[in-house]
Structure formats: C-alpha cells, structure tokens
Amino acid sequence: MELLEKVAILADAAKYDASCASSGSVKKDSRNSKGVGSTSEGMGICHSYTPDGRCVSLLKILMTNMCIYDCLYCVNRHSSNVPRARFTVAELVELTLEFYKRNYIEGLFLSSGIIRNPDYTMEQMVAVARTLRQEHQFKGYIHLKTIPDADERLLAQAGLYADRLSINIELPTGEGLARLAPEKNRQAIHQSMSVLKNHIDEGKENRKQVLQLGNSAKRSPAISQRRQGRLRPYAPAGQSTQMIIGADDASDLTILQNTDQLYRGLGMRRVYYSAFSPIPDASSFLPLQSPPLVREHRLYQADWLLRFYQFDVSELLDVSQDGMLDLNVDPKMAWALRHREYFPLDINRASKSQLLRVPGLGTRNVQRILSTRRHRRLRFSDLQQMRLPMEKLKPFIVAADYIPAHDALTSKQLYARFSEAGAGNQMALF
Structure with a gap:
C-alpha cells in the first residue's frame, strides 16, 4: 500500500478521537479561488495547546486501524468492514519529520488500534516517540494515546518521551463498558491512570529538585553534574481522557460525577466529551441516532464551571x-x-x-x-x-x-x- 493511501485511511480513522479537534471543512487553494486563505490544513492536521498556552498544529494519526477488540461503538472494531492499514515505526518517524520540516506541523498525536496484544502495541508507539526524541532530537510536541492494559513499565517509558499521555475511559459507567466493550476493563483503565498520575507527580517533584540544584550549581561543580543527569520532566502536559456521550443511557449527572472524580482523584488535566456518532453495520445495542451536539457543548460548559468557577456537580x-x-x-x-x-x-x-x-x-x-x-x-x-x-x-x-x-x-x-x-x-x- 502506498504511503499516501495509508495516511488517508489512518488520518480519517483518527478523527473520532476528541482529544484534538480537527477541522471538518474542505481544503481550498487560495491561489485558484476567490478570497484569501484556507480553512483547513489537510488530512491528519489538528490543533492542540501546549502547557504554556500556544496553539500548535499536530499530525493526528493512528499507527493502525486494525484491532483485536470488537467494541460496538468503534468504527475500527474487529468486525467492522472498513479499509485497513498499518504504519511501521520507521514510516511514522519519517512522516512526522517530513511534515515538520515542511512546517505543516509542530508535533504528533499518535493513537492506535490494538495489534496482537496491548504490550506489543504500546512497545511500537513508545518506539516511535523514542526514535524521534533520541535519534532525531525532535523537540516538537508529542501526545501518545496509551494502552490501558499494557505493562506498567511501558506506561512509565511513554512519559519519558511524550509531552502528554491519555487513556480513554471510553464510557461513563462500568455497566455501559461491560455491555458495549466487554473486552475492556474499567478497573484496569483506572489502574493505568493511577500509574500515570504517580509518575507525573514524581516527575514534578524531580523538577523541583532540579530547580533547587540549579540555584546552587554555580557554587558546586558536583551539583551541576547531578543536575545534568536528571531525566526530562515526565509527561509535563499531564494526562487527559475521553468519554463517549450518548452511546449508553448514562445521564449528565453521572457523566459529571465521573468527571469530578477524575479531576480530583487522578489529577486529570482535561476530560474530553465525544458525542456518539452512528457507524456502519452498527449493533442493535447502539442508539439509531446520535445525541444532539448541544449536549456535548453543555457538558463542556459544565466541565469549565467545575474547573475554573468553583461550582460543584450538585449545584x-x-x-x-x-x-x-x-x-x-x-x-x-x-x-x-x-x-x-x-x-x-x-x-x-x-x-x-x-x-x-x-x-x-x-x-x-x-x-x-x-x-x-x-x-x-x-x-x-x-x-x-x-x-x-x-x-x-x-x-x-x-x-x-x-x-x-x-x-x-x-x-x-x-x-x-x-x-x-x-x-x-x-x-x-x-
């Protein structure tokens, strides 16, 4: 399969992840049409924000849309009749670097279906980030969508190379997840989130120590050497997650209670909400129509009130x-x-x-x-x-x-x- 064909399939498959917002408009060439400018940047390009507030363009893509799981709400599920493609580690690295050199992007958002097993998939994704950072000295933004069932050592490695990590909680309730995605385990998802939180907290503590050492580095060559040996901050942009809205019968109250627990208990930087969109060959367990998008909008507004306006869910x-x-x-x-x-x-x-x-x-x-x-x-x-x-x-x-x-x-x-x-x-x- 040609590289461009893979990009078309896997960039389109990544659009359902709400962690980065892609433009849905048609790309226009301002040289050949009336008016000035272009409303989008082409397939696979989305926008995100760095920890210091800058808006950056990211290559948003899947490593593969092949998956051993059969989640009923997912267009890339094992039983779905969609075109399949897969990148190698080398292809993704080359693609990211070539896009970056041409100033199309400032970073990478990488997700994937599950290949063989969670550990193998996570190894491949970490290999992409590690190769970019170590072999090519890539300084751009990297967001990895981590695999919850993967080995804790692989999750620990991911944050050494990525700016942000995320694990999708998928659905608001454990009952909904058991019914629509029986191969996934809500407890395992929370456990992986806790692992990431512990590493992020430890990274913040290490950073404080680095700053303290830096203040006295001029007075002590030994301290300066210790400072240089410190690892980069672990996932400095924290972790995020995503919930699918409207695929089950969970109320907004249940959704926001879950959100509040994620913010307070797991130190989540952001919870994204994705309105369920009907998919081809849909299961009879799924609703026939998607919920109104305004519901998703109201949840984001309520989320904002929880985080920045001192509101409680009960209010x-x-x-x-x-x-x-x-x-x-x-x-x-x-x-x-x-x-x-x-x-x-x-x-x-x-x-x-x-x-x-x-x-x-x-x-x-x-x-x-x-x-x-x-x-x-x-x-x-x-x-x-x-x-x-x-x-x-x-x-x-x-x-x-x-x-x-x-x-x-x-x-x-x-x-x-x-x-x-x-x-x-x-x-x-x-």
Whole structure:
C-alpha cells in the first residue's frame, strides 16, 4: 500500500478521537479561488495547546486501524468492514519529520488500534516517540494515546518521551463498558491512570529538585553534574481522557460525577466529551441516532464551571432535571435562574467567588473588576468599557449608578430571553 493511501485511511480513522479537534471543512487553494486563505490544513492536521498556552498544529494519526477488540461503538472494531492499514515505526518517524520540516506541523498525536496484544502495541508507539526524541532530537510536541492494559513499565517509558499521555475511559459507567466493550476493563483503565498520575507527580517533584540544584550549581561543580543527569520532566502536559456521550443511557449527572472524580482523584488535566456518532453495520445495542451536539457543548460548559468557577456537580444539576443539563440555556445561566435569591449582586462589594457566579462574567473580567474597585467604585459605564455582555449582566448586577428593575428578575422572562432557539438541531459532526 502506498504511503499516501495509508495516511488517508489512518488520518480519517483518527478523527473520532476528541482529544484534538480537527477541522471538518474542505481544503481550498487560495491561489485558484476567490478570497484569501484556507480553512483547513489537510488530512491528519489538528490543533492542540501546549502547557504554556500556544496553539500548535499536530499530525493526528493512528499507527493502525486494525484491532483485536470488537467494541460496538468503534468504527475500527474487529468486525467492522472498513479499509485497513498499518504504519511501521520507521514510516511514522519519517512522516512526522517530513511534515515538520515542511512546517505543516509542530508535533504528533499518535493513537492506535490494538495489534496482537496491548504490550506489543504500546512497545511500537513508545518506539516511535523514542526514535524521534533520541535519534532525531525532535523537540516538537508529542501526545501518545496509551494502552490501558499494557505493562506498567511501558506506561512509565511513554512519559519519558511524550509531552502528554491519555487513556480513554471510553464510557461513563462500568455497566455501559461491560455491555458495549466487554473486552475492556474499567478497573484496569483506572489502574493505568493511577500509574500515570504517580509518575507525573514524581516527575514534578524531580523538577523541583532540579530547580533547587540549579540555584546552587554555580557554587558546586558536583551539583551541576547531578543536575545534568536528571531525566526530562515526565509527561509535563499531564494526562487527559475521553468519554463517549450518548452511546449508553448514562445521564449528565453521572457523566459529571465521573468527571469530578477524575479531576480530583487522578489529577486529570482535561476530560474530553465525544458525542456518539452512528457507524456502519452498527449493533442493535447502539442508539439509531446520535445525541444532539448541544449536549456535548453543555457538558463542556459544565466541565469549565467545575474547573475554573468553583461550582460543584450538585449545584449544576438537581433532582427535578432527571440528571440532564438544560439544552436551551448554558449551565451557569440555568443555575442563576434557579437561585434568584442571590441576585442582583453588588459588583462593588461581592467576593470573587460570588462574582464568578454572575452570568456573563468570566474569570478574566472578574479579576479586572476586583483590580479596578481597589481604586474606585465601578459604574455602569465602566462595565460597558470592559466590553462585557451587558444584556446578559443587567438583570443580575448592581453598580454604583445602576439597579435593575424589579421585574427584570422574573425567571420565565429571562429564560425566554436567553434560551437558544433550535439548540438541539445541529448538523451531524461527520
């Protein structure tokens, strides 16, 4: 099989992994069409973010879409009737380097189906990263999708060469995983995540020691030599995971409870949500239609509130909602409408945690408000100058020269005003 044909098959097969977002638009040549620019960068190219916040282009590809497992929700499952291809280690290394030299990419996102067994697959993936780092001195970003059932020693090696590691938790519940992917074990997945967490924590501690040694290196040649002998940070960008949404009957409450445990217990840097997409020759156990993409969007918004806005899962969902997020309004607005007693909030007196609960205020603007009010009381015009969404803010705040009308806090009126019409009618993802 020609290399370009392999790239076409295995780059397309990688699009279902939500850990990196690929463009779904058509590539256009700006030299031969009206307008300026191109909306995408071609097959296999996606965007991700480094630990320092830079957006980088990655070669997003599978080592192979052959797999010994038969997970019912996966298009690359063993029984699926799709074209198959496989890269060798040398081919993937060459492909990454050639793309990098041509400035198409700044790094590699590598996943794979299971070949022979988990250990063999993990060995091959580690070999790609090790060859790039050691033999070719590749300094770009590398994200490896690790295999949960692989030997712990192989998982330990992966983080020595990769910037980020990830293990897919697959489905929100163990029951769903046992029904749709009986060859996978939820306990084994959590165990592998714990192994990675321990190595990452140990790597952070080693880095602190390196910095401490660096401060005294000039005074001691022996310490300087010890510093040079330290290994690079272990997976400095941490680990992430992905959950498939809508393939089973798990509620949003169950999903977010799992997410909260992953963040608190396993130090996960990011949980990705992937709306189930119907696949060819689908099993009767799977739903006939994919869930509305807005559900995935609401879960990401709720995830953001858990991580950066000091919300708890119990605040985002209550019993009356049957464990599902409201698709018509974002979770923060939904919370505010359920808790009218907290509003309107005086922005000149409210604490940081209170300001973070106001619809329309993000973390950066909350910090700007706190900084400004150290010198003077904020007026309505000050908020306008900050380019805040005033229509969303007005019913929930009090400023030095502004108080909302009493009827502005009627929940039904606000719900109707901020409800996103047609929220459940998105186009299909692929």
